[in-house]
Amino acid sequence: MNDEGLRLGDTTFTNRLFTGTGKFASNEIIPEMLETSGSQMITVALRRIDMQSVTDNILQYIPDGVTLLPNTSGARTAEQAIRVARIAREAGCGKFIKIEVITDAKYLMPDNHETLRATETLAKDGFVVLPYVLPDLPLAKRLENAGAAAIMPLGAPIGTNRGLETKPLIAMLIENSAVPVIVDAGIGFPSQAAAAMEMGADAVLVNTAIATAEDPVAMGHAFSLAVQAGRAAYLAEAAGQSVVARASSPLTGFLD
Amino acid sequence: MLLRVNGDSQTTAATTLEELIQEIGLKTESLVVEHNEHIIRQELWAKTRLQDQDQVELLSFVGGG
Numbered sequence: 001m002n003d004e005g006l007r008l009g010d011t012t013f014t015n016r017l018f019t020g021t022g023k024f025a026s027n028e029i030i031p032e033m034l035e036t037s038g039s040q041m042i043t044v045a046l047r048r049i050d051m052q053s054v055t056d057n058i059l060q061y062i063p064d065g066v067t068l069l070p071n072t073s074g075a076r077t078a079e080q081a082i083r084v085a086r087i088a089r090e091a092g093c094g095k096f097i098k099i100e101v102i103t104d105a106k107y108l109m110p111d112n113h114e115t116l117r118a119t120e121t122l123a124k125d126g127f128v129v130l131p132y133v134l135p136d137l138p139l140a141k142r143l144e145n146a147g148a149a150a151i152m153p154l155g156a157p158i159g160t161n162r163g164l165e166t167k168p169l170i171a172m173l174i175e176n177s178a179v180p181v182i183v184d185a186g187i188g189f190p191s192q193a194a195a196a197m198e199m200g201a202d203a204v205l206v207n208t209a210i211a212t213a214e215d216p217v218a219m220g221h222a223f224s225l226a227v228q229a230g231r232a233a234y235l236a237e238a239a240g241q242s243v244v245a246r247a248s249s250p251l252t253g254f255l256d
Numbered sequence: 257m258l259l260r261v262n263g264d265s266q267t268t269a270a271t272t273l274e275e276l277i278q279e280i281g282l283k284t285e286s287l288v289v290e291h292n293e294h295i296i297r298q299e300l301w302a303k304t305r306l307q308d309q310d311q312v313e314l315l316s317f318v319g320g321g
Contacts (some may be wrong), residue, residue: 020321021318022321043317047315055283056318057283058286086295088317091315092290093293158321
């Protein structure tokens, strides 16, 4: 079955692996990681500069043609997220925004309520809004109605590499959502990315698992293959499971 | 004059944003500057005059997920 790609705003992504720029031991390998992974969208964050040291300009490592996805990390309220989004757009980062509003320092759980409020404002303001949320079906419908371009449910807490702990909840979103579902956070291994795609996720966003691998360039490639395999399997409509065995070879015509 | 720069009080002799950025000694290529909650593009830094108690945010894009 043909995959026409994922459309968000007025951009079509033929590669369904989105990546992040956080936690790389050296930012200089980001362009190579983007090449091996084929990733066409990558996240960046906005921070106050450190006056005591030279800040590395992350944007210089992102080639033209790769869509920037600024996040609103650091925001604790909708208003702060809206401010970061507007700064990012003014600064030339385009219309995409990943809304990330977090008040919980231990588990980094997104604040769904504030995220919805920010989505309402920013979607009206012309942004392509990708809200990072705890998977919750009624909330997803509200986000959709508010104009979110996609829903980004977490698989597990940020940076934990624990995979699809919220799988049944994400499945509900995939089944019922009119907008794309992009699994963000917690995906630690290519097999988990493949599983997310196999169940019908439209894309996955992977940062920590690639950035902190011994070889991020090779891991970017591995994730890319996994996402493609998972997507292909989803489109091929996998057969169901069975508790009892079902022979693959004929059960007749045995030799004596 | 006394400004709030990135949330901290800062005394400066600078009269414009451009002078302030030079005074602090920042590389400008990736700098995102907010003056009293308005983004100021680089070509307007020299024309943007500072007043006592102004709020300046000096920001940049960094790695993040």
